[in-house]
Amino acid sequence: MEPSDLKTNENLQEAGTSSKTPGSLLNKPVSRRDVLKMAGIGGLGLLLGGGAAGALFKGTKAFTRKESVLNAGRTNEKVHPFYGKHQSGIITPSQNFLCFASFDLTVASINEVRELFQKWTLAAANMTQGSMLGDSAANTSLNLPPADTGEAAGLIPSRTTITFGAGPSFFDSRFGLASKRPAAFPDLPKFRGDALQPQWCGGDIGVQVCADDLQVAFHAVRNLARIARGSAVLRWTQEGFQRTGAAEPANGTPRNLMGFKDGTGNPDVNDAKLMDEVVWAQAGDGAAWMAGGSYMVARRIRMRLEVWDRSTLDDQQRTFGRYRDSGAPLGGQDEFDPLDLNAKDAAGQPALPVTSHSRLAHMDGNTKLLRRAYSYSSGLDAKTGQLDAGLFFICFQRNVSKQFIAMQQILAASDKLNEYISHVGSAGFACFPGAAEGGYIGDTLF
Ligand code: HEM
Known part of the structure; x- marks a missing residue:
């Protein structure tokens, strides 16, 4: 995971205060905090009268960020923009929680897929800004199910990002998109040691929701699934977490469930040139519609925590090639010391063991x-009584063959970490470029 460095995030915007009256809200997306505010000055009945007919969210109104009523009465709330050159949630500093959803399409035509993405875009734009879905009438009619499921009412945007991608099966024969599949986005091969379970694999569409509040993130996935009814069904979901900003105000590199700092060696997301080289698909890469997008690989990697907890500290440190306490490379002093592949220990052996995870994942350094991974904990494995917990590994890149596949082939063959982990889920998604206001996610492809 990358460090969640809020100070350096250029994507953040400051949300203004709002002095909107209830009357003016009737024509606007209703912020979640306004719902409570209005309830406080006379109850939700004040919102009634806007006409309940056609009140359910239909996704036809262009809610834009500017229109949104943000965080009434609050200043300095941090909100990520939804529209822009790139989708948020890729180089965005990690939020505290993840709710990941993989969907399968049930529609037969590209027009229906387009309609779904148009609706999802509007809904996602609203939810990332902290607005309710549907107008006020759609949420207060006593005769209809409310347009918004309501569990995020009153909650701030919580730095929510919603990132959409298309899986390999999106490009099969159903929608006439086979010729559009990027060469940089091949099927993943079977890697040595893979123990993949179908219930954690694949999907036509992947949606990564991240937020500083799990209820806010869950709300987004739930409402997207609701909007998709009749067009797409959930295939699998996964929640993830890391330590919260409240638990670690210093905002250092988060630790994974093995106790090690995870994200230290990530490329600098503030280096735009580097991000163009490593993360963002370029127009000349072969699939012009993906320019400004990025390829995601998600792997559900279970940790054998009971075994790990019985291994010595020395063994643990030699597994990663780093000190547990400081995160520094073995033989080094500081967490951010560069890896010195030539350094020797007192016995003349490589200071970074040749099978250590950091050394192998570093590859040639280029x-x-x-x-952008999150820890997960999904209760107990009923068969073994052991924890079903580990790392929901997510990574972004410009070319899956040259980056994830090349790296994972090396790790699968020799990584000492393999004694303690098992890859049980796998999916890849071509994450679309960002949409301009008035456009929709996927419009460069459809
Ligand atoms: C449960 C599985 C995994 C765990 C617990 C894990 C943990 C770690 C830790 C603790 C580090 C050292 C600190 C850092 O640089 O972040 C690291 C580095 C790294 N890991 Fe993993 N990792 C896992 C899986 C993977 C996978 C599947 C890949 C890619 C195929 C990967 C790629 C990397 C890379 C590129 C580095 C940085 C190497 C460098 O310093 O240049 N990791 N990982």
């Missing part, structure tokens, strides 16, 4: 990808 092959990089951007990791």
Whole structure:
């Protein structure tokens, strides 16, 4: 995981204060905090009268960020823009929580897929800005199910990002898009040691929702699934977490469930040139519609925590090639010391063991990808009584063959970490470029 460095995030915008009256809200997306505010000055009945007919969210109104009523009465709330050159949620500093959803399409025509993405775009733009879905009438009619499921009412945007991608099966014969599949986005091969379970694999569409509040993130996935009814069904979901900003105000590199700092060696997301080289698909890469997008690989990697917890600290440190406490490379002093592949220990052996994870993943030093992983804990494995917990590994790159596949082939063959992990889920998604206001996610492809 990359460090969540808020100070350096150029994507953040400051949300203004709002002095909107209830009357003016009737024509606007309703912010979640306004719902509570209005309830406080006379109840939701004030919102009634806008006409309940046609009140359910239909996704036809162009809600834009400018129109949104943000965080009434609050200043300095941080909100990520939804529209822009790139989708948010890729080089965006990690939020505290993840709700990932993989969908399968049930429609038969590209027109219906387009309509779904148009609706999803509007809904996602609203939810990332902290607005309710549907106008006020659509949320207060006593005779209809509310347009918004309501569990995020009153909650701030929580730095929510919603990132959409198309899986390999999106490009099969159903929608006439086979010729559009990028060469940089091949099927993943079977890697040595893979223990993939179908219930954690694949999907036509992947949606990564990240937020600083799990309820806000869940709300987004749930409402997207609701909007998709009749067009797409959920295939699998995965929640993830890391330590919260409240638990670590210093905002250092988060630790994974093995206790090690995870994200130290990530490329610098503030280096735009580097991001163009490592993360963003370029117009000349072969699939012009993906320019400004990025290829995601998601792997559900279970950790054998009970085994790990019985291994010695020395063994653990030699597994990663780093000190547990400081995160520094073995033989080094500081977390951000460069890896010295030639350094020797007192016995004349490589200070970074040849099978250590950091050494192998470093490759030649030129092959990089951007990791944006979250820990997961999904209760117990009923068969073994052991924890079903680990890392929901997410990475972004410009070319899956040259980056993830090349790296994972090396790791699968020799990584000492393999003694303690098992890849049980796998999916790849071509994450579309960002949409301009008035456009929709996927419009460069459809
Ligand atoms: C449960 C599985 C995994 C765990 C617990 C894990 C953990 C770590 C840790 C602790 C580090 C050292 C600190 C850092 O640089 O972030 C690291 C580095 C790294 N990992 Fe992993 N990792 C896992 C899987 C993977 C996978 C599947 C890949 C890619 C195929 C990968 C790629 C990398 C890279 C590129 C680095 C940085 C190497 C460098 O310093 O140049 N990791 N990982």
